[in-house]
Amino acid sequence: MTVVLAVDDDAAILRTLGIAMRARGYEVETVADGRSALQSLAERVPDVVLLDLGLPDLDGTEVLRRIRETSQVPVVVLSARHESDDKVEALDLGADDYVTKPFGMEELLARVRAALRRAAPSRAPVVTVGDLVLDVEDRRATRAGEPVHLTPTEWKIVEVLARAEGRLVRQTTLLTEVWGPSYERETHYLRVYLAQLRRKLEDDPAHPRMLITDPGLGYRLLSDLS
Amino acid sequence: MTVVLAVDDDAAILRTLGIAMRARGYEVETVADGRSALQSLAERVPDVVLLDLGLPDLDGTEVLRRIRETSQVPVVVLSARHESDDKVEALDLGADDYVTKPFGMEELLARVRAALRRAAPSRAPVVTVGDLVLDVEDRRATRAGEPVHLTPTEWKIVEVLARAEGRLVRQTTLLTEVWGPSYERETHYLRVYLAQLRRKLEDDPAHPRMLITDPGLGYRLLSDLS
DNA sequence: ACGCGTCTTGACGCGATCTTGACGCGCCGC
DNA sequence: GCGGCGCGTCAAGATCGCGTCAAGACGCGT
Numbered sequence: 001m002t003v004v005l006a007v008d009d010d011a012a013i014l015r016t017l018g019i020a021m022r023a024r025g026y027e028v029e030t031v032a033d034g035r036s037a038l039q040s041l042a043e044r045v046p047d048v049v050l051l052d053l054g055l056p057d058l059d060g061t062e063v064l065r066r067i068r069e070t071s072q073v074p075v076v077v078l079s080a081r082h083e084s085d086d087k088v089e090a091l092d093l094g095a096d097d098y099v100t101k102p103f104g105m106e107e108l109l110a111r112v113r114a115a116l117r118r119a120a121p122s123r124a125p126v127v128t129v130g131d132l133v134l135d136v137e138d139r140r141a142t143r144a145g146e147p148v149h150l151t152p153t154e155w156k157i158v159e160v161l162a163r164a165e166g167r168l169v170r171q172t173t174l175l176t177e178v179w180g181p182s183y184e185r186e187t188h189y190l191r192v193y194l195a196q197l198r199r200k201l202e203d204d205p206a207h208p209r210m211l212i213t214d215p216g217l218g219y220r221l222l223s224d225l226s
Numbered sequence: 227m228t229v230v231l232a233v234d235d236d237a238a239i240l241r242t243l244g245i246a247m248r249a250r251g252y253e254v255e256t257v258a259d260g261r262s263a264l265q266s267l268a269e270r271v272p273d274v275v276l277l278d279l280g281l282p283d284l285d286g287t288e289v290l291r292r293i294r295e296t297s298q299v300p301v302v303v304l305s306a307r308h309e310s311d312d313k314v315e316a317l318d319l320g321a322d323d324y325v326t327k328p329f330g331m332e333e334l335l336a337r338v339r340a341a342l343r344r345a346a347p348s349r350a351p352v353v354t355v356g357d358l359v360l361d362v363e364d365r366r367a368t369r370a371g372e373p374v375h376l377t378p379t380e381w382k383i384v385e386v387l388a389r390a391e392g393r394l395v396r397q398t399t400l401l402t403e404v405w406g407p408s409y410e411r412e413t414h415y416l417r418v419y420l421a422q423l424r425r426k427l428e429d430d431p432a433h434p435r436m437l438i439t440d441p442g443l444g445y446r447l448l449s450d451l452s
Numbered sequence: 453a454c455g456c457g458t459c460t461t462g463a464c465g466c467g468a469t470c471t472t473g474a475c476g477c478g479c480c481g482c
Numbered sequence: 483g484c485g486g487c488g489c490g491t492c493a494a495g496a497t498c499g500c501g502t503c504a505a506g507a508c509g510c511g512t
């Protein structure tokens with residue numbers, strides 16, 4: 001769940017923001033002054049902050065400054081001030097964007113999406129099957145913590161099987177995805193490579209528990225629990 | 227040197243942008259149409275792109291789409307269109323910011339600074355392996371206290387690898403970041419330069435401990451820390 | 453124009469990986 | 483029991499990708 005912290009002293013704006021963003025599936029926390037904003041940030045860091053500059057207690061720029069002392073969280077400034085100096089000051093203080101009131105809700109949402117997208121740390125997808133861990137991004141496999149070396153072709157096979165999450169993968173599917181459509185009939189490749197993989201991954205390659213053959217159909221990768 | 231690519235069909239705007247930004251110490255490349263922009267990007271990736279949406283040949287949104295197919299470079303859109311739909315479309319296509327013409331130069335510069343700040347690569351840590359110390363910031367390498375000289379290209383490679391902090395860096399990534407997108411296929415360069423780096427940095431270049439090859443994939447720089 | 457360091461390009465050897473063939477085994481239907 | 487089929491195993495040859503070396507091209511400062 002994406003969490004948004006909206007800071008504004010105008011209750012009507014807060015309500016409008018809250019409704020619009022919750023409708024898009026965000027979790028929204030609203031506060032009406034600078035101290036509450038900083039307090040909220042100390043408890044939980046949201047994914048993005050919407051910050052009005054005209055707050056009753058602290059100046060918005062001061063809030064921004066304090067945020068930037070400790071956090072890189074994206075901040076989109078909302079302000080009634082149209083002057084160039086205000087924008088420059090806020091942006092140079094570390095604001096990610098500056099939207100002037102009155103603003104179009106669709107535009108604001110798009111700018112929030114842009115801010116979130118930039119901040120999104122493209123997470124490395126990791127697949128786990130039993131004690132086998134596949135770090136797809138880093139192309140590394142470990143079994144019970146021990147690194148296992150897989151050749152490129154071996155890796156592709158395991159990857160396809162792992163994505164199926166225990167379901168049967170047909171021979172033609174495997175051959176197409178790993179070698180290409182014109183290798184659909186080379187089932188011999190599978191026999192050779194599955195044997196190699198069992199030698200590397202199974203405790204007892206002669207009696208596989210993870211890399212299971214469905215004769216005439218294909219293979220499946222079972223976690224050793226199920 | 228920070229490199230800016232400015233794309234606009236209005237020569238007067240290009241000139242104004244160029245003067246203002248060069249005065250701030252940026253290196254500015256100006257092109258007047260979409261094809262030239264894409265061509266320029268294929269040769270050298272700038273630190274930020276200023277992109278007008280109203281171009282004579284390709285639509286600006288099309289240019290943006292093509293850029294995003296291959297690159298994460300920050301793009302600030304300049305446009306005469308004020309409509310919310312245009313802004314939303316451009317931002318959702320991957321634009322980092324959207325500035326409407328006529329714009330204040332100071333504001334634009336501040337938004338460019340914000341875009342650059344966000345994209346600023348995380349500081350590459352000082353890498354140490356045994357008695358070898360690589361200070362990527364200072365561009366200084368020492369082995370057992372003795373300075374080691376690295377050429378500019380060698381440094382770029384080490385820098386990219388160091389930022390990955392031990393994770394795999396793909397060949398295409400390395401080639402794109404060091405030589406430019408049009409060199410994506412020149413894997414031979416990598417072989418030559420990695421060999422040179424190993425000769426300079428490794429105790430036993432034939433059995434590298436830090437500059438590790440992942441055949442068919444890329445390289446990684448292992449340090450003492452991880 | 454010259455010399456130096458650096459970059460580009462080509463040729464070659466080597467090891468890892470892939471492809472291919474031969475063979476044995478177990479299962480199933482007959 | 484017998485034969486066919488599909489699978490697993492092994493190993494030899496072909497291929498691929500990498501490291502290495504070195505010659506020539508290039509660019510920059512003098």
